[in-house]
Amino acid sequence: MERAAVPNRDPDTHLMLTFQQGDPSSFTQLLTKYRQPVVHFFYRMIQDPAVAEELAQEVFLRIFHARARYVPKARFTTWLFRIATNLALNYLRDTRMEQCRERTTDVDTGELPWDLPDTSPTPEERLLREARVQEVRAAIASLPPTQRAAVIMHKYHDMEYREIAMVLGCSESAVKSLLYRAYENLRTRLVHLVRPGNAAGSLRR
Amino acid sequence: MNSHRVYRxxxxxxxxxxxPVNQARALRHHLDSCPVCARWFEEQLELWRMLSEWRLPEVTVASNRELEWRLELERSRGSSHAVAYGAAEWAPWRLVVAAAVTCALALVLSLPNRPGVATRSEPxxxxxxxxxxxxxxxxxxxQQLDLGLDEPGAGPQVSTVGTGV
Structure with missing residues (x-):
């Protein structure tokens, strides 16, 4: 009965079901596998490392609490990102004013608090790359929250349209339209960098 | 114009x-004949590369430990309530029993002159x-038992008898 309910025999769903039946090691496996992607998702959504860590912990605590009620209707990652997206959107909604203020401060100081250390060979390339990443961060932060979530899931988590649609609770065509608008917004905002022949853009690897 | 949007x-x-392959073929054909969309394509490709440059470091060990500690706390809480690990946390009967016990207790305490219970008196x-x-x-x-009726004051004082009893 359970086997038939598991969509496409997703191994993570199977782990969740074994955890539900009382095997704590299954939960540890899920935690090991998805902790980092979830933290990264929150970081890209909210751009605050401390909040990202805190919300990621909240996701796994919710999964832990909800194990008894878990019913595998979709892939485990869909459920996981649905919880994460709801938390992120709620957080962004609740702290809208603070977000605006902090973002302005952050752009002014030009700090990159939680980005990967740059390994560019020359200082010039390093500076250009830092500037590009800074602009990418600001451009993503400027997107409306739902577009932001869709782009992050699509670009950084390789999720399919169908899965993103299930996470966001809309149709697949709505997700395609949402992503089109989001990428178009990003292109418009970063056009000075993405235009062929641009100095910063031409230094790409 | 509408077809440009579709191609984009x-x-x-x-x-x-x-x-899909057949749409990709049609798109390439369109890009050969439309310089505006061809440029748009170049920009989109560059945007895709730029987005990939934003990489993040691995999650710290300290934050992993914090989560493990919180989960351990949840596990210990759960095990004190449930017999088996993974047992249902949501048990409506527990709420019903708790509510019934509370009501019964409140009823008993609110009863005036309960049988078998001494009435609380004011000074x-x-x-x-x-x-x-x-x-x-x-x-x-x-006093009369200890001292006898005929010999008052022969035994211990009244005050000490009282404390001795």
């Missing part, structure tokens, strides 16, 4: 490698005076 939408799927009330009178009578009887 396709371009996004093409850049992310999700466009100076009739019940309090009766009790004091009873205690004094008991003391007097004890």
């Amino acid at each position: 939408q396709w371009l996004i799927w093409y850049v992310s490698g999700e466009l 100076g009330t009739l019940v309090e005076l009766e009790r004091i009178e009873q205690v004094l009578e008991d003391l007097e009887m004890l």
Whole structure:
């Protein structure tokens, strides 16, 4: 009965079901596998490392609490990102004013608090790359929250349209339209960098 | 203009490698004949590369430990309530039982002159005076038992008898 309910025999769903039946090691496996992607998702959504860590912990605590009620209707990652997206959107909604203020401060100081250390060979390339990443961060932060979530899931988590649609609770065509608008917004905002022949853009690897 | 939008939408799927083969063929054909869309395609491709540059470091060990600690706390809480690990946390019967016990307790406590329970008395009330009178009578009887009616003052003082009892 359970086997038939598991969509496409997703191994993570199977782990969740074994955890539900009382095997704590299954939960540890899920935690090991998805902790980092979830933290990264929150970081890209909210751009605050401390909040990202805190919300990621909240996701796994919710999964832990909800194990008894878990019913595998979709892939485990869909459920996981649905919880994460709801938390992120709620957080962004609740702290809208603070977000605006902090973002302005952050752009002014030009700090990159939680980005990967740059390994560019020359200082010039390093500076250009830092500037590009800074602009990418600001451009993503400027997107409306739902577009932001869709782009992050699509670009950084390789999720399919169908899965993103299930996470966001809309149709697949709505997700395609949402992503089109989001990428178009990003292109418009970063056009000075993405235009062929641009100095910063031409230094790409 | 409308067809440009359709092709541009396709371009996004093409850049992310999700466009079906027949549509990709039609798109390439369109790009050969439309310089505006061709430029748009170049920009979209560059945007895709730029987005990839934003990489994040691995999650710290300290934050992993914090989560493990919180989960351990949840596990210990759960195990004190549930017999088996993974047992249902949501048990409506627990709420019903708790509510019933609370109601029963409240009812018993609110009953005036409950049978078998001494009525609480205020100082100076009739019940309090009766009790004091009873205690004094008991003391007097004890005195008479210890000292005898004929020899008053031969035994210990009244005050010490009282504390000794």
